[in-house]
Amino acid sequence: MKARFRDSMNWLHTWAGLVVGWVLFAVFLTGTLAYFQHEISRWMQPELPAAASPEQAVAQAQQYLQQHAAGSDRWTIVLPGDRGFTTDLFWRPAPMAEAATSAANSATNAVSNKESTKESTKEKRPANRRFERASLAGDGTAATARETRGGQFFYRFHFDLYHLPVVWARWIVGVCSMLMLLALCTGIVIHKKIFKDFFTLQWRKGHKSWLDGHTLTSVLALPFHLMITYTGLITLMFMYMALAVSANFPSSQQFFAQLQGDTPPIVASGQPAALVPLEQILRQAQTELQGADISLITVHQPGDAAAVIELREASTNSLGSGGRELRYSGSSGLLLNAAIAAPYPEQIRHLLINLHSGRFADPLLRWLYFLSGLAGTAMIGSGLILWSARRASQPGAAHFGHKLVHCLNGGTVLGLPLAVACFFWANRLLPLQWPDRPEWEIHGFFAGWLLMLLFSLLRNPKLLWRDGLQLLAAVYLLLPLWNFFSSNRHLGYSLWHTDWVFAGIDLVFLVTGLCCLQTARVLQRRRETRSQSAIGGAATADLTGTAGASTR
Amino acid sequence: MKLDLSPIASAPPAAAKQPLSQVASLVWRILLATVGGYFCTVAVISLTARLLAVLFDVPLANSLLSGMLLSFLLYSIIIMAVFASQRLVRTSLWLLGAGVVATLLCQLPVLADVSETVVIAGVVFEGVKVS
Structure with a gap:
C-alpha cells in the first residue's frame, strides 16, 4: 500500500477508525453504562421496595x-x-x-x-x-x-441499536467491532514509543494535545480495549462466523448438538x-x-x-x-x-x-470496568476529534467531507451524553401514567441526540464545543437537583441512608456536569488567549504531527 | 524511523500511475481484505478443525469452535497483511489460492467424512456423518 509498513498501518488506523467511529462511540458509551444497568434501572424506578431473597x-x-x-x-x-x-x-x-x-x-x-x-x-x-x-x-x-426500559435499554442498544431490524443492527455493530479491533492492532503498530511518549505529554499544543489525549486513553486501558473488542465479537460469534458452521455441518442444530x-x-x-x-x-x-x-x-x-x-x-x-x-x-x-x-x-x-459482560465483578472491579469503558469512549472521541483538528489548519479544511466529519463529531461526542441525559430526564419528567411511557423515554434519548446533531450543524464551528459542553454541564448538574424535587430518593436522603445505588448515580451526574463545565471553561480561556495573540494559532498549525501526518 | 518492517521496501508502490487505477487498486484491496479475508479465514479454520478432529480424535464441533474463537485474530492479521502488501497481485493470488486450496483439501475423503460416535452431556450420537 504505502512504501513503509508503518505508513500502511497508519492509513488503515485512520480510516478504519473514522468510518465507524461514530457508531463505536455510541456502542462504547451505552455498553459502559450497561455495566450498571441494574443500578440505572433502580434509579429509574424509585418507587420499588427492596428485592426478595x-x-x-x-x-x-x-x-x-x-x-x-x-x-x-x-x-x-x-x-x-x-x-x-x-x-x-x-x-x-x-x-x-x-x-x-x-x-x-x-x-x-x-x-x-x-x-x-x-x-x-x-x-x-x-x-x-x-x-x-x-x-x-x-x-x-x-x-x-x-x-x-431502565438500564436494559443501554444494554440492548449497545448491540441491537434501535429503529433497525435486530439482524442488521448486529451485523453493523459486528463490522464496527471488527474495524475497532483493526484500529487497535494498527494503533499498537504505529505507536512505537508506547511508553516513552507517556513522559512527554504535550498539553495545550493544539492537535498534538489531542494526539496525546488519544494515546493516553488508549494506552492506559489498552488490555481492556483489546479484551472488550475481541470478546464482544465472541459474544455474537455464531452469527458472524455462521459460514464456518454451515460449511462444516449440515445444520447448526447438529453442530450445537455435538457441542452441548x-x-x-x-x-x-x-x-x-x-x-x-x-x-x-x-x-x-x-x-x-x-x-x-x-x-x-x-x-x-x-x-x-x-x-x-x-x-x-x-x-x-x-x-x-x-x-x-x-x-x-x-x-x-x-x-x-x-x-x-x-x-x-x-x-x-x-x-x-x-x-x-462482567457480571461476576464485585463493586470495585465493576467501577474499573466502568472507568476503562469510559477511557475507551474517550479514546474513540479524541480519535475522531484528532482527525478534524489535524486537518482544520490544512488547505482543504473547507472541504465538504471535513465539515461533515466536524458535524458528526459534535453531534456524536456531545450528542450521546446529551441523549443519555435526556433519557434520564424523560424518566423523571413524564407523567407516571403516560401511555407507552418506556417508548417515550427512548424518544427522549433520540431527541437529545438529534438536537445536538442539528446544533453542531448550525452553530459556528469555533464555538460548538464550548457551547455544547456548557449545555451538557447544565443538563447534568440539574438532574440531581430535579431528582431532589421529583422523588423522595434524592441525594440527601440516599447519602444519609448510605444507599449507594441512588447516591452513586446522582454523584456521577454531578461529576459529569462539573467535568463538562470545567472543559468548557478551559476552551473559553484558550479562545481568549488565542484572540489576544494570533500567533498562537499559527504555532499550533504545525503540520508534521508526531505519528506521521501522511494520512490523507 | 529507521526500522522498516516491510519486506520489499525498494519495490515501487503497486499503484502509483493513474488516479483511476489507484482507486481501482484501493477498492480491490479493500474487497480482498474484507471479503477475501473472511472466506480465507473460514476455509483455514475449517481445514484446521477437520485436521485436528481426524488427528486427535476430538469431535469436529469442538475443534471448529476452537478455530472460531481464534478466527477474528486470524481475520485481522489477514486484513493487516493485505493492507501492508507491496505487491497486490501476488498477495491476491496467495490469499485466494490459500482459500481455494484449504477448501479443496476439506473435500478429501479422509477429512470430508469426519464421523464418529460422540457422547456429550449424556446423549449418544451414533455416527454423526458430517460432510
Missing part, C-alpha cells in the same frame, strides 16, 4: 404464575440476583412456544449459543412480543412502579399433575451446583405429569461460572441430568463472554 422470589413467582398463567406451556422466571430488584416472569398464553426461548434469552441477557442463532432470525420489539410478562416486586405482588448435547423436546402427556414447589427444587439445584446462584428457571408444561423444570446457573459468582443447566422432573422433583461440564472450547467461550 431467591427462595422467596421463586415461591412468589410460582404462586403468581399458577394464578395468572395456568394454561401456559412454558413459564420463565428470571431471578433478581444480587443486583436486580424485581423477579421477571414470562409466559405464553397460547400453546405456541417458539418465541418463548428468545424471550427468555432477552430477559436473562445471556448470549447463549443455541438461542442466539434462533434469536437472530427473529425481530424482537415490544410491539411484536406475543408473550405475557410481569415483574414482581419484593413483596410478591406485581410491581406498580413507573414503566421504563441435544435434549429431546418435552411433550405434554395430557395427565395433570401438581408441580412440586419450585423453592425446594431451587435449594436442591444449588446444593447440586455447590452453592452456585441460579439466574433463570424455565418450567416446561407446568401442571402436566411430563413437566420439566430447567435451571440455569448464573454467571455472577466467578469468571468461570455460569452456563451449567440442571433439569428436574416437574411432578416428582427428581434430577433428570447430571451437571456435566461443557467441552473445553465451550468453557473458554463462556469465560470470554463472562469477561465481556
Whole structure:
C-alpha cells in the first residue's frame, strides 16, 4: 500500500477508525453504562421496595404464575440476583412456544449459543412480543412502579441499536467491532514509543494535545480495549462466523448438538399433575451446583405429569461460572441430568463472554470496568476529534467531507451524553401514567441526540464545543437537583441512608456536569488567549504531527 | 524511523500511475481484505478443525469452535497483511489460492467424512456423518 509498513498501518488506523467511529462511540458509551444497568434501572424506578431473597422470589413467582398463567406451556422466571430488584416472569398464553426461548434469552441477557442463532432470525420489539410478562416486586405482588426500559435499554442498544431490524443492527455493530479491533492492532503498530511518549505529554499544543489525549486513553486501558473488542465479537460469534458452521455441518442444530448435547423436546402427556414447589427444587439445584446462584428457571408444561423444570446457573459468582443447566422432573422433583461440564472450547467461550459482560465483578472491579469503558469512549472521541483538528489548519479544511466529519463529531461526542441525559430526564419528567411511557423515554434519548446533531450543524464551528459542553454541564448538574424535587430518593436522603445505588448515580451526574463545565471553561480561556495573540494559532498549525501526518 | 518492517521496501508502490487505477487498486484491496479475508479465514479454520478432529480424535464441533474463537485474530492479521502488501497481485493470488486450496483439501475423503460416535452431556450420537 504505502512504501513503509508503518505508513500502511497508519492509513488503515485512520480510516478504519473514522468510518465507524461514530457508531463505536455510541456502542462504547451505552455498553459502559450497561455495566450498571441494574443500578440505572433502580434509579429509574424509585418507587420499588427492596428485592426478595431467591427462595422467596421463586415461591412468589410460582404462586403468581399458577394464578395468572395456568394454561401456559412454558413459564420463565428470571431471578433478581444480587443486583436486580424485581423477579421477571414470562409466559405464553397460547400453546405456541417458539418465541418463548428468545424471550427468555432477552430477559436473562445471556448470549447463549443455541438461542442466539434462533434469536437472530427473529425481530424482537415490544410491539411484536406475543408473550405475557410481569415483574414482581419484593413483596410478591406485581410491581406498580413507573414503566421504563431502565438500564436494559443501554444494554440492548449497545448491540441491537434501535429503529433497525435486530439482524442488521448486529451485523453493523459486528463490522464496527471488527474495524475497532483493526484500529487497535494498527494503533499498537504505529505507536512505537508506547511508553516513552507517556513522559512527554504535550498539553495545550493544539492537535498534538489531542494526539496525546488519544494515546493516553488508549494506552492506559489498552488490555481492556483489546479484551472488550475481541470478546464482544465472541459474544455474537455464531452469527458472524455462521459460514464456518454451515460449511462444516449440515445444520447448526447438529453442530450445537455435538457441542452441548441435544435434549429431546418435552411433550405434554395430557395427565395433570401438581408441580412440586419450585423453592425446594431451587435449594436442591444449588446444593447440586455447590452453592452456585441460579439466574433463570424455565418450567416446561407446568401442571402436566411430563413437566420439566430447567435451571440455569448464573454467571455472577466467578469468571468461570455460569452456563451449567440442571433439569428436574416437574411432578416428582427428581434430577433428570447430571451437571456435566461443557467441552473445553465451550468453557473458554463462556469465560470470554463472562469477561465481556462482567457480571461476576464485585463493586470495585465493576467501577474499573466502568472507568476503562469510559477511557475507551474517550479514546474513540479524541480519535475522531484528532482527525478534524489535524486537518482544520490544512488547505482543504473547507472541504465538504471535513465539515461533515466536524458535524458528526459534535453531534456524536456531545450528542450521546446529551441523549443519555435526556433519557434520564424523560424518566423523571413524564407523567407516571403516560401511555407507552418506556417508548417515550427512548424518544427522549433520540431527541437529545438529534438536537445536538442539528446544533453542531448550525452553530459556528469555533464555538460548538464550548457551547455544547456548557449545555451538557447544565443538563447534568440539574438532574440531581430535579431528582431532589421529583422523588423522595434524592441525594440527601440516599447519602444519609448510605444507599449507594441512588447516591452513586446522582454523584456521577454531578461529576459529569462539573467535568463538562470545567472543559468548557478551559476552551473559553484558550479562545481568549488565542484572540489576544494570533500567533498562537499559527504555532499550533504545525503540520508534521508526531505519528506521521501522511494520512490523507 | 529507521526500522522498516516491510519486506520489499525498494519495490515501487503497486499503484502509483493513474488516479483511476489507484482507486481501482484501493477498492480491490479493500474487497480482498474484507471479503477475501473472511472466506480465507473460514476455509483455514475449517481445514484446521477437520485436521485436528481426524488427528486427535476430538469431535469436529469442538475443534471448529476452537478455530472460531481464534478466527477474528486470524481475520485481522489477514486484513493487516493485505493492507501492508507491496505487491497486490501476488498477495491476491496467495490469499485466494490459500482459500481455494484449504477448501479443496476439506473435500478429501479422509477429512470430508469426519464421523464418529460422540457422547456429550449424556446423549449418544451414533455416527454423526458430517460432510
